Amino acid sequence: MEEHGYFYRDTWAEIDLDCIAENVISVKKQLPQEVDIFAVVKANAYGHGDVQVAKTALAAGAVYLAVAFMDEAIALRNKGINAPILVLGATRPEDIRMAARFSITLTIFQKEWLEEAQKHLLTDERVSLHIKVDTGMGRLGVRTSEELKAVEQMILGDDRFQLEGIYTHFATADELDDSYFQEQLALFETILGALTKRPKYIHCSNSAAAIRFPKAYFNAVRLGIVMYGLTPSIEMEKEIPFPLKEAFSLQSRLVHVKKLQKGDKVSYGATYESDQEEWIGTIPIGYADGWIRKLQGQEVLVGGKRSMIVGRICMDQCMVRLPSYMPIGTTVTLIGRQEDQFISVNEIADKLDTINYEVPCIIANRVPRLYKKGGKIVDIKNYHLNN
Ligand code: PMH
Numbered sequence: 001m002e003e004h005g006y007f008y009r010d011t012w013a014e015i016d017l018d019c020i021a022e023n024v025i026s027v028k029k030q031l032p033q034e035v036d037i038f039a040v041v042k043a044n045a046y047g048h049g050d051v052q053v054a055k056t057a058l059a060a061g062a063v064y065l066a067v068a069f070m071d072e073a074i075a076l077r078n079k080g081i082n083a084p085i086l087v088l089g090a091t092r093p094e095d096i097r098m099a100a101r102f103s104i105t106l107t108i109f110q111k112e113w114l115e116e117a118q119k120h121l122l123t124d125e126r127v128s129l130h131i132k133v134d135t136g137m138g139r140l141g142v143r144t145s146e147e148l149k150a151v152e153q154m155i156l157g158d159d160r161f162q163l164e165g166i167y168t169h170f171a172t173a174d175e176l177d178d179s180y181f182q183e184q185l186a187l188f189e190t191i192l193g194a195l196t197k198r199p200k201y202i203h204c205s206n207s208a209a210a211i212r213f214p215k216a217y218f219n220a221v222r223l224g225i226v227m228y229g230l231t232p233s234i235e236m237e238k239e240i241p242f243p244l245k246e247a248f249s250l251q252s253r254l255v256h257v258k259k260l261q262k263g264d265k266v267s268y269g270a271t272y273e274s275d276q277e278e279w280i281g282t283i284p285i286g287y288a289d290g291w292i293r294k295l296q297g298q299e300v301l302v303g304g305k306r307s308m309i310v311g312r313i314c315m316d317q318c319m320v321r322l323p324s325y326m327p328i329g330t331t332v333t334l335i336g337r338q339e340d341q342f343i344s345v346n347e348i349a350d351k352l353d354t355i356n357y358e359v360p361c362i363i364a365n366r367v368p369r370l371y372k373k374g375g376k377i378v379d380i381k382n383y384h385l386n387n
Pocket of ligand 1: 040088169205206207208222223224225226232357
């Protein structure tokens with residue numbers, strides 16, 4: 001690796017791009033040929049790295065990318081991504097020219113938005129649009145056939161607008177009780193009936209629905225969490241018909257190792273006290289990296305063994321009670337595998353009383369990302385460059 005691609009810190013996240021490719025391929029195998037995959041790479045690809053995941057997903061068979069905000073789409077364009085990109089969130093109407101300039105597809109759901117956007121777009125500019133239908137998520141979208149008709153008419157009446165798609169989003173596709181999902185799907189089908197012409201893409205499934213409900217495929221699915229090798233929910237864990245490959249791991253190294261005597265204290269508040277002679281190691285990761293204070297007491301892997309984080313987690317560092325003396329430089333795995341031990345993203349989510357989605361998302365930009373393919377490092381995203 002060139003020196004400028006390097007980082008100067010003994011903490012990093014590893015993203016195994018082969019896992020991402022395999023997960024996309026596994027889903028694709030399940031889908032009929034006419035159903036396309038939109039790879040959801042918002043929030044820096046759920047913390048994994050937008051451009052690296054986008055390229056991997058496209059190479060594995062995804063045809064479209066989806067992000068939350070136009071800034072994320074522009075960032076991908078600036079990094080050389082030419083594939084179509086859908087912005088799932090709301091965009092300001094006055095920003096529509098940026099969508100035209102960067103060939104970014106926007107989500108729309110208000111007639112008034114289109115009226116305002118018309119004022120900003122030049123005659124020769126074109127923007128591709130997907131209409132969002134709110135069938136019960138209560139977030140964004142037209143809620144009735146009448147609203148849909150009004151929006152469709154506005155789009156069809158202006159050459160600068162190109163209606164490419166229509167979609168909705170499920171609130172409960174990952175829950176075993178599918179009654180609310182069925183209601184949403186039925187409402188979507190009813191509302192679709194109000195269209196005068198069906199656009200190229202009709203899509204509504206997230207990962208959970210893409211795995212469980214073929215009748216909700218239409219002709220595209222929006223794949224997020226499963227692409228990263230994570231389960232949409234704990235209750236769905238057993239329903240996934242192929243092995244998920246968890247792509248994200250988090251590693252650090254011991255930067256200081258010392259022997260404490262009975263009664264010695266560790267970290268802010270001096271809340272941890274050794275009750276016997278023991279080895280304590282320091283690792284350079286803390287709450288500013290997203291390894292938040294609530295993770296005190298969480299186990300990490302050192303020398304293939306589970307070891308506990310003791311004392312308060314500081315902004316940039318925390319301390320680990322080692323099973324025995326370990327030299328400086330020993331790898332500490334906070335998420336991932338060492339020998340027969342595995343700390344999954346789900347384990348960390350459980351400790352934090354949250355969902356697995358949140359875990360890689362909150363690992364800060366300050367933590368370098370190291371990309372692997374075929375077991376080799378192929379790219380590094382560090383903090384001081386390439387961010
Ligand atoms: N489509 C939309 C509109 C989404 O908001 C999301 C994820 C996905 C598809 C992909 O879902 P999946 O990761 O379950 O496959 N959105 C969010 C969210 O807003 N909060 O958590 C996940």
